[in-house]
Amino acid sequence: MSVQPGWYVDPADPETRRYWDGEGWIGAPIPVDTTPPEGPPPPEPAPAAAPAPTPHPGAPGGYPGQSGPGPAAGQPVGAPYRGQPGAGPYPGQPVGGPGRWPGHPPAPGQPPGWPYPSWPARPSLPRPHGLPLASYGARLVARLIDIFVLFLLNVAVNGWFVWRLLGELAPPLREAWRRAETADTTTAPLPPAGQQTDALWLAIVLIAAALWFAYEVPSMAARGQTFGKRLAGIRAVPVEADQPLGFSRATRRWSTLGLPTLLWYCAGFGLLLQFMDAVSVLFDQPLRQALHDKRAQTVVVQLPRTRPDTRTTPRDRANPPGDTP
Numbered sequence: 001m002s003v004q005p006g007w008y009v010d011p012a013d014p015e016t017r018r019y020w021d022g023e024g025w026i027g028a029p030i031p032v033d034t035t036p037p038e039g040p041p042p043p044e045p046a047p048a049a050a051p052a053p054t055p056h057p058g059a060p061g062g063y064p065g066q067s068g069p070g071p072a073a074g075q076p077v078g079a080p081y082r083g084q085p086g087a088g089p090y091p092g093q094p095v096g097g098p099g100r101w102p103g104h105p106p107a108p109g110q111p112p113g114w115p116y117p118s119w120p121a122r123p124s125l126p127r128p129h130g131l132p133l134a135s136y137g138a139r140l141v142a143r144l145i146d147i148f149v150l151f152l153l154n155v156a157v158n159g160w161f162v163w164r165l166l167g168e169l170a171p172p173l174r175e176a177w178r179r180a181e182t183a184d185t186t187t188a189p190l191p192p193a194g195q196q197t198d199a200l201w202l203a204i205v206l207i208a209a210a211l212w213f214a215y216e217v218p219s220m221a222a223r224g225q226t227f228g229k230r231l232a233g234i235r236a237v238p239v240e241a242d243q244p245l246g247f248s249r250a251t252r253r254w255s256t257l258g259l260p261t262l263l264w265y266c267a268g269f270g271l272l273l274q275f276m277d278a279v280s281v282l283f284d285q286p287l288r289q290a291l292h293d294k295r296a297q298t299v300v301v302q303l304p305r306t307r308p309d310t311r312t313t314p315r316d317r318a319n320p321p322g323d324t325p
Contacts, residue, residue, distance in 0.1 A: 007036035126286050129242035131301035133288050134234040139281065139300060145228030146216070153211045161204050168194030201265040209261040213254060221250035233305055236298045239287075245298065253296035 003020060009032060010018045016029035019040050027041030125133060172190040179186070219226050224235040224245055236245060236253070245253070257277050263270030281290040287299050 005040070128239065128287070128299045128301055129237060131237075131242075131303070134232075134300040134302045136282060136288070138232045138234050138302065142226070142228035142232035142234060143278070145231055146226050149227055150208075150212055150215060153215065154208055157211060158204055158207050161200055161207065165197065165200040165204065168197045168200060198265075205262050205264050205270075208264075209258060212258050212261065216258070217247070217250045217254050220253065221245050221247040229300075233303050234300050235303055236293075236300050239297045239299055245296070249296045249298070253292045253298060256292035256295045257290075 003022070005020055005022045007017045007030075008020050010016045010025070010029055013029065015032050017032050017034070017036055018025045018029045019027045019036075021040060027043075030036060127133075172193055175190050178184070216226055220236060222244060223230075224237055229235060237243070238245060238249065257274055260270035260273040260277075263273070277291040281288050281293070284290070284294075287293075289299060293299060
């Protein structure tokens with residue numbers, strides 16, 4: 001869509017107007033506050049031809065004091081070359097404004113010389129309470145450390161129940177292993193597991209969930225950090241303010257990820273729910289919230305790692321270290 005002919009503000013001199021004939025600027029400029037006449041300006045008289053300068057000896061076609069060839073054929077003497085500063089636009093090209101490159105047509109519906117629209121800049125990541133969001137890697141490292149600590153706690157507390165469960169499952173497991181080693185193709189059913197199998201499974205998952213609750217909720221309520229988060233240098237904070245989570249919010253945050261532990265014995269359905277919660281942070285923008293973060297309205301931020309350098313910190317000579325005032 002071409003710009004209609006008319007009087008427009010000259011982009012080269014915003015205090016003047018010039019007439020645009022649909023292909024280029026014509027006529028002399030007029031002050032911007034003057035009412036422009038209707039129609040195009042009268043044609044300007046042709047300037048008197050200047051006498052051709054004498055070529056410099058030893059420089060064919062050159063000007064005095066100029067090195068290299070002279071102007072192209074048909075170019076007025078004394079006019080700047082194309083591509084030279086001050087040369088102006090090419091024939092049929094509007095005067096370029098900011099953000100315009102040579103030869104680019106004006107945007108549809110815009111007067112000549114206006115900047116051409118560009119792609120929007122990529123938005124910056126949010127900084128809740130002035131702190132950067134924790135990276136995916138830092139959150140993964142913190143979670144792996146917490147899982148290892150919980151594993152050690154379960155070995156100490158749940159070990160006896162796990163050993164009893166393996167004893168109840170031993171008859172069918174031994175028979176299945178024997179058939180696999182001897183290539184036995186019998187279709188007889190495996191011997192049943194012990195009668196206490198279901199009770200032991202329930203005790204194990206209840207103890208595991210209780211240990212997880214006792215390990216995570218109190219520390220998250222007070223500091224927003226577990227042991228793993230403290231080592232990774234990250235902390236969970238409420239979205240609305242930089243303050244402790246409190247017991248109620250920490251419980252809501254844990255329950256979304258921790259309560260599915262009770263469904264581990266249901267063909268691993270609880271593990272599937274926990275995996276979906278853990279990976280949901282990879283698809284959330286812009287706050288990188290997992291499902292348990294969304295329920296508790298929390299975000300995980302990266303804490304500053306800078307610490308004061310004791311070698312450069314000025315010491316109080318009146319109270320040196322070790323002296324009691």
